Amino acid sequence: MLNSLRIKIQDRLFKDQYFSEFETLPQVEFxxxxxxxxxxxxxxxxxxxxxxxxxxxxxxAKKAAKIIExxxxxxxxxFLAPGxxxxxxxxxxxxxAARDRxxxxxxxxxxxxxxxxxxxxxxANPTGPLHVASGRGASLGDSLVKIHRALGIACDAEYYINxxxxxxxxxxxxxxxxxxxxxxxxxxxxxxxxxxxxxxxxAALPESEYGRFAMEExxxxxxxxxxxxxxxxxxxxxxxxxxxxxxxDKILQMLKEQNKVYEKDGAVWLGTTSDHDDKDRxxxxxxxxxxxxxxxxxxxxxxxDRGYTKLIDILGADHHGYVPRMEAAVKALGKEPAxxxxxxxxxxxxxxxxxxxxxxxxxxxxxxxxxxxxxxxxDACRFFFAGRTPNAxxxxxxNVAKKRSNENPVFYVQYVHARICSIFKAAQEKGFEPLPMTxxxxxxxxxxxxxxxxxxxxxxxETCVKDLSPHHLTSYLTELSSLFHAFYDACRVIDEADxxxxxxxxxxxxxxxxxxxxxxxxxxxxxxxxx
RNA sequence: GCCCCCAUAGCUCAAUGGAUAGAGCACCUGCCUUCUAAGCAGGGGAUAUAAGUUCGAUUCUUAUUGGGGGUACCA
Numbered sequence: 001m002l003n004s005l006r007i008k009i010q011d012r013l014f015k016d017q018y019f020s021e022f023e024t025l026p027q028v029e030f031x032x033x034x035x036x037x038x039x040x041x042x043x044x045x046x047x048x049x050x051x052x053x054x055x056x057x058x059x060x061a062k063k064a065a066k067i068i069e070x071x072x073x074x075x076x077x078x079f080l081a082p083g084x085x086x087x088x089x090x091x092x093x094x095x096x097a098a099r100d101r102x103x104x105x106x107x108x109x110x111x112x113x114x115x116x117x118x119x120x121x122x123x124a125n126p127t128g129p130l131h132v133a134s135g136r137g138a139s140l141g142d143s144l145v146k147i148h149r150a151l152g153i154a155c156d157a158e159y160y161i162n163x164x165x166x167x168x169x170x171x172x173x174x175x176x177x178x179x180x181x182x183x184x185x186x187x188x189x190x191x192x193x194x195x196x197x198x199x200x201x202x203a204a205l206p207e208s209e210y211g212r213f214a215m216e217e218x219x220x221x222x223x224x225x226x227x228x229x230x231x232x233x234x235x236x237x238x239x240x241x242x243x244x245x246x247x248x249d250k251i252l253q254m255l256k257e258q259n260k261v262y263e264k265d266g267a268v269w270l271g272t273t274s275d276h277d278d279k280d281r282x283x284x285x286x287x288x289x290x291x292x293x294x295x296x297x298x299x300x301x302x303x304x305d306r307g308y309t310k311l312i313d314i315l316g317a318d319h320h321g322y323v324p325r326m327e328a329a330v331k332a333l334g335k336e337p338a339x340x341x342x343x344x345x346x347x348x349x350x351x352x353x354x355x356x357x358x359x360x361x362x363x364x365x366x367x368x369x370x371x372x373x374x375x376x377x378x379d380a381c382r383f384f385f386a387g388r389t390p391n392a393x394x395x396x397x398x399n400v401a402k403k404r405s406n407e408n409p410v411f412y413v414q415y416v417h418a419r420i421c422s423i424f425k426a427a428q429e430k431g432f433e434p435l436p437m438t439x440x441x442x443x444x445x446x447x448x449x450x451x452x453x454x455x456x457x458x459x460x461x462e463t464c465v466k467d468l469s470p471h472h473l474t475s476y477l478t479e480l481s482s483l484f485h486a487f488y489d490a491c492r493v494i495d496e497a498d499x500x501x502x503x504x505x506x507x508x509x510x511x512x513x514x515x516x517x518x519x520x521x522x523x524x525x526x527x528x529x530x531x
Numbered sequence: 532g533c534c535c536c537c538a539u540a541g542c543u544c545a546a547u548g549g550a551u552a553g554a555g556c557a558c559c560u561g562c563c564u565u566c567u568a569a570g571c572a573g574g575g576g577a578u579a580u581a582a583g584u585u586c587g588a589u590u591c592u593u594a595u596u597g598g599g600g601g602u603a604c605c606a
Binding site for chain 1: 533534535536537538542543544545546547548549550551552553554555556557562565566567568569570571572586587598599600601602603604605606
């Protein structure tokens with residue numbers, strides 16, 4: 001709705017005599033106006049096109065405003081120095097545009113682009129329970145998958161289980177030590193979870209199977225943890241699958257045939273050196289064993305072979321050094337740079353009583369995701385994690401998060417949903433149904449502002465996809481909530497003396513309710529009917 | 532040493548190069564007989580420092596300061 005208006009405006013402007021002689025004018029883009037401007041849409045087009053047109057931006061804005069004002073959807077169009085154009089829509093069009101009918105049935109994948117995206121995230125080693133940093137990656141990944149799908153872009157979620165290599169053996173030795181009441185070896189796994197797991201070892205299990213057993217149990221735990229966090233994976237992919245089908249040998253053979261690798265000091269290397277990677281990387285060690293890197297190249301090739309056109313890997317900041325070599329690998333696979341994108345999220349600092357909580361995996365003092373979820377509640381966790389841009393540190397204050405009070409911003413948003421549900425309950429008892437407004441002039445200012453905000457829901461999701469971060473959505477939901485609470489306070493919805501206004505305000509409530517519910521769903525937060 | 536990320540209000544976070552830098556929490560003043568006061572209305576309070584590019588810089592460039600992370604024939 002908004003986009004068709006944008007194209008219409010652009011069309012009118014470009015075709016007007018005043019502008020038509022210029023060939024490469026910049027696109028007309030819509031933006032929400034700042035809060036002190038009484039308008040629904042702003043354009044900076046007059047300023048961005050001033051160079052080509054070689055006229056004063058203010059004159060361009062003046063001329064453009066005159067053209068835009070003639071459209072039937074537009075109630076007023078003004079201009080301000082140095083060249084801002086502000087559009088105020090008619091109430092009727094505003095209501096219609098705020099509906100955004102596409103929202104309801106657009107959740108089917110692959111309707112917008114031919115791109116097929118695979119987002120890989122968490123992929124923690126199966127050697128212990130998931131910890132807090134995994135929660136941030138999980139929240140990011142799950143939200144991004146859902147947001148892509150909501151916009152009609154095909155997108156799947158995958159968890160890579162690193163179940164090959166010598167981790168299982170080390171895990172087995174650590175478990176064996178725990179079963180005998182001893183400390184695990186120096187380089188083993190010292191977390192308390194192995195003590196618990198040792199109690200569950202089947203009596204008949206030979207010691208050689210301890211590693212396998214421990215790993216399978218831990219994978220099960222991780223799967224439960226993700227479920228409890230409301231994170232869903234399309235597939236849990238095991239590294240061992242690659243070894244079974246000799247994928248590492250095959251990819252190595254291919255790279256050799258294409259002369260993309262070389263031998264030095266008895267090892268096989270891939271040239272990965274770039275501005276961000278200071279050396280080449282080994283694929284096969286001098287003793288003939290493949291590295292993790294080779295397995296990962298095989299894994300990424302496997303993803304492409306399954307039909308995905310764009311791979312997104314979500315990694316913690318402690319793995320960012322890994323990105324340049326993977327980019328080099330993708331190039332060696334013959335893919336365009338755009339076919340691979342790594343999202344690096346910075347680390348999570350837990351704050352308790354004003355102090356940073358020190359976490360050490362070796363000492364076994366780290367806080368697990370499960371503990372955090374149970375302590376703080378899934379909704380608050382997901383909202384916190386989703387609310388911060390990935391490339392900045394996230395401070396997670398346990399004291400604030402644990403408080404189930406209005407100090408916690410997630411309730412501010414959820415409360416809107418609960419309030420609206422409550423209104424509808426009362427409306428139903430009195431026999432009112434929501435209905436879009438019919439006349440064009442009885443929107444209260446607060447209701448108008450609220451509807452105007454609804455215009456930007458879709459664009460917010462698009463920004464999330466563009467930036468690969470859901471944090472724009474949490475900001476939007478908080479702002480939308482604020483406007484609803486103001487509306488609620490100023491405008492009584494149900495008024496038996498005025499059924500027409502009642503119905504149209506119920507309609508506004510319905511639209512807000514749908515956006516809040518959808519937005520919360522996309523970041524994995526529940527939309528309660530009562531609070 | 533080299534590489535990456537960050538620095539905005541007392542706290543936690545926003546702001547496709549645009550207008551008077553927005554919210555939430557905390558603090559102060561008011562508001563519940565009416566659809567949920569986990570709310571509303573009003574108030575004080577911020578771009579680390581220094582240059583540069585630009586009609587316009589929180590945003591881009593460079594330097595400085597301060598935080599975090601990485602720099603394996605580990606995974």
